[in-house]
Amino acid sequence: MFDSSLPPQRQRQLQKLLQRLGLPRDTEVDWSLLDLALTHPSFDAEANYDRLEFVGDAVVxxxxxxxxxxxxxxxxxxxxxxxxxxxxxxxxxAKIAENYSFDRYLLVSSSAVGDKTGYTRRMADAMEAVLASLYLSKRTLKLIRPWLDDHLMRLTKEIRADPARKNYKAALQEWTQAHYKALPEYRIQESRPIHGDPNRFTAEVWLHGHCLGKGQGRSIKAAEQAAAQEAFLAQQSR
Structure with missing residues (x-):
């Protein structure tokens, strides 16, 4: 059953999205929540996906x-x-959201659409909000796992086959928070001030006065990832 408070055109849009996800046509969801999940703050400053995105972060x-x-x-x-x-x-x-053309269903102001730098974040937030709306509709994951598992399987295989894709910086942060309730600190030096040099920057990652790892890269981000990788793998091998 549709939510009678939603315009008929919006109802049809939302039903089409569920069909894209591979859910049965007669799937019962909280349509008002799904509508909210696809409403950007730039479109409505009060009724938007912000709170659902918060829940969706835990759901995913x-x-x-x-x-x-x-x-x-x-x-x-x-x-x-x-x-x-x-x-x-x-x-x-964001890539998964793109696969289902979430941008076609997302209510967003023209000014926000013009902000190309915020596209990835916008799609990721909408994805989390949609997951939250589906979870809250049933208080289970049965409206999520049937279509999301295939993506997770494919992506997991790709990541395991190519360790360079792993986000060691994020993984190290989760590890230090879980074990020490603290965040690692990165110290950067520009050892070779030559643009494009693969060892231009050197990064060290520290925790509680101890250097956990060191790495180099052509950018600060790459050097930090290299240092985090050394630190993370060293901790896991203990």
Whole structure:
């Protein structure tokens, strides 16, 4: 049943999205929540996806954790953390949202649409909000796992086959927070001031006065990832 408070055209849009997700035509959801999940703050400053996105952040982590537990039961917890960090990243969530053309259903102001730099974040937020609306409709993951699992399986295989795609910086942060309730500190030096030099920057990652790892890269971000990788893998091998 549709929500009679929604315009007929909007109702048809939302039903089409559920069909894109592969859910049955007669799927019962909270249509008002799904509508809210696809309303950007620039379109409505009060009734928008902000609160749902907050819930969706927890939902997607639960989905990924459950998926990894079921499909990779022998993987160490360190690999779980690394894989989850990549699978719940804005970049990954935005790509999944793009696969279902979320931008066609997202109510957003013309000014926000013109902000190309915010596109990835906008799609990731909408993805989390939609997941929250589906979860809250049933208080289970049964409207999510049937279509999201295929993406998670494909992406997990890609990440495991190409370790360079793993977000070691995020994984290390999760590890330090879980074990020490603290964030790692990165110290950067420009060792070779030559643009494009693969070892231009050197990064060290520190925690509680101890250097956990060191790495180099052509950018600060790359150097930090290299340092985080060394630190993270060193901790997992202990």
């Amino acid at each position: 982590r639960m989905v990924v954790a459950e998926f990894l537990w079921e499909n990779y039961p022998e993987a160490p917890v360190g690999e779980f953390s690394s894989l989850r960090s990549e699978l719940v990243s804005d970049r990954t969530l």
